[in-house]
Amino acid sequence: MATETQAADAAHGASAPGMPQLDFSNWGHQIFWLLVTLVVIYFVLSRIALPRIAAVLAERQGTITNDIAAAEDLKAKAVEAEEAYNKALADARAEAQRIIAEAKAEIQADLDAATAKADAEIAAKTAESEKRISEIRAGAMQSVEEVARDTAAEIVAAMGGKADAKTVAAAVAERMKG
Amino acid sequence: MATEAHGSEEGGLVFHPMDQFIVKPLFGDGPVSFFTITNVTLWMAVAIVAVVVLMVLGTSRRAVIPSRTQSVAELAYGFIYKMVEDVAGKDAVGFFPYIMTLFMFIVFANFLGLIPMSFTTTSHFAVTVVLALLVFVTVTIVGFVKNGAKFLGLFWVSSAPLALRPILAVIELISYFVRPVSHSIRLAGNVMAGHAVIKVFAGFAAIAVVSPVSVVAITAMYGLEVLVAFIQAYVFTILTCVYLKDALHPSH
Numbered sequence: 001m002a003t004e005t006q007a008a009d010a011a012h013g014a015s016a017p018g019m020p021q022l023d024f025s026n027w028g029h030q031i032f033w034l035l036v037t038l039v040v041i042y043f044v045l046s047r048i049a050l051p052r053i054a055a056v057l058a059e060r061q062g063t064i065t066n067d068i069a070a071a072e073d074l075k076a077k078a079v080e081a082e083e084a085y086n087k088a089l090a091d092a093r094a095e096a097q098r099i100i101a102e103a104k105a106e107i108q109a110d111l112d113a114a115t116a117k118a119d120a121e122i123a124a125k126t127a128e129s130e131k132r133i134s135e136i137r138a139g140a141m142q143s144v145e146e147v148a149r150d151t152a153a154e155i156v157a158a159m160g161g162k163a164d165a166k167t168v169a170a171a172v173a174e175r176m177k178g
Numbered sequence: 179m180a181t182e183a184h185g186s187e188e189g190g191l192v193f194h195p196m197d198q199f200i201v202k203p204l205f206g207d208g209p210v211s212f213f214t215i216t217n218v219t220l221w222m223a224v225a226i227v228a229v230v231v232l233m234v235l236g237t238s239r240r241a242v243i244p245s246r247t248q249s250v251a252e253l254a255y256g257f258i259y260k261m262v263e264d265v266a267g268k269d270a271v272g273f274f275p276y277i278m279t280l281f282m283f284i285v286f287a288n289f290l291g292l293i294p295m296s297f298t299t300t301s302h303f304a305v306t307v308v309l310a311l312l313v314f315v316t317v318t319i320v321g322f323v324k325n326g327a328k329f330l331g332l333f334w335v336s337s338a339p340l341a342l343r344p345i346l347a348v349i350e351l352i353s354y355f356v357r358p359v360s361h362s363i364r365l366a367g368n369v370m371a372g373h374a375v376i377k378v379f380a381g382f383a384a385i386a387v388v389s390p391v392s393v394v395a396i397t398a399m400y401g402l403e404v405l406v407a408f409i410q411a412y413v414f415t416i417l418t419c420v421y422l423k424d425a426l427h428p429s430h
Contacts (some may be wrong), residue, residue, distance in 0.1 A: 019370075020302075021301070021302050021303045021366065022303070025209075026210040026304070027304040028211075029201065029211060029213075029214060029216065030201065031304055031305075031308050032212045033216075033219050034299070037223075038280075038312075040226050041225075041226060041229050041279045041283055042276065042279040044226075044229060044233065046279075049233035050233075050255065050274070050278065052234075052240060053233070053237055055240070056242070056244070057252065057256075059242055060242050
């Protein structure tokens with residue numbers, strides 16, 4: 001390294017302690033290789049690297065856009081599904097309500113019919129009973145009148161009077177009314 | 179390296195911070211002609227290889243979900259593409275491969291130059307002057323092709339008072355022609371200065387007492403140089419975009 005440097009120093013002579021940058025003897029050399037380098041880098045970049053990176057970036061942008069679109073699609077589908085679910089739920093509720101109402105009405109009708117039947121039976125039975133009661137009552141009244149007539153006739157006979165059957169009957173009827 | 183060799187030979191503190199910039203043939207010891215294979219050739223070739231590895235091999239799988247290398251390549255692409263679009267305008271994207279070439283070459287040359295024992299091609303005015311002149315010539319030609327004589331409106335500040343305009347035109351004209359000078363010296367100067375300073379600190383490391391300080395200083399300078407390597411590539415590229423904007427839209 002050192003010998004090389006010294007050789008270079010020797011070659012450059014007086015300019016060695018100064019700036020190698022101002023040694024114009026090698027500018028042509030540097031400019032030549034610089035231009036070669038720039039041309040190579042330019043072609044590598046403009047022909048291969050830059051279009052490729054641009055394509056990758058565009059592709060990524062496309063992928064992201066597509067993914068976002070797909071996500072939005074799925075979201076819409078989810079909303080749709082939820083709506084369908086809610087609709088089905090509401091339908092089922094309405095159906096249930098309808099069935100309940102129907103059943104209620106049916107039961108009510110049955111109940112009404114049964115009640116009416118029972119009422120009619122009760123009424124019939126009541127009427128029959130009342131008839132019997134009035135019969136019995138009538139029977140009882142008749143017996144009471146008979147007993148009272150007989151008793152009154154006997155009493156009158158026992159008192160020594162002559163009991164006229166017609167008069168006794170009238171008197172008993174009179175008293176029975178009172 | 180060379181500095182230490184000199185130092186030990188001459189038994190004192192002798193700094194040769196500029197020796198690292200000497201262009202020397204890799205094979206033999208003859209004069210440097212156009213086609214001689216020198217360290218310049220070698221490190222430019224390494225830059226090409228690095229660009230190919232990152233931008234071509236790194237993206238060879240064209241993965242939608244990128245690998246690390248592909249991410250870096252895409253990052254570089256997006257970084258420069260956005261810069262061209264934002265600074266120079268949408269109609270400048272045709273120049274994107276050209277600007278990308280400049281950026282990739284400079285950034286790799288700068289970073290490869292930070293490898294110890296390497297040669298920094300961008301520390302040479304021969305290189306940066308050509309880069310800057312390429313930009314200058316391109317911008318000037320594009321300006322005249324796209325706008326014709328209206329491109330001269332760049333130098334005629336229509337918003338200034340009429341009396342001042344000729345003076346401003348002279349100033350604008352000078353500043354326009356100074357562009358390639360500042361453009362090239364900024365890059366080479368920054369790179370060269372940093373490397374030279376590191377070499378000077380390395381020279382001090384020969385003294386045992388100061389060597390720890392020297393090592394710390396070299397480390398700090400190296401960190402700064404890593405930053406400078408990127409920033410100078412960025413600055414060169416963004417200034418190219420600014421100049422290109424002037425050429426495409428010359429109105430003030």
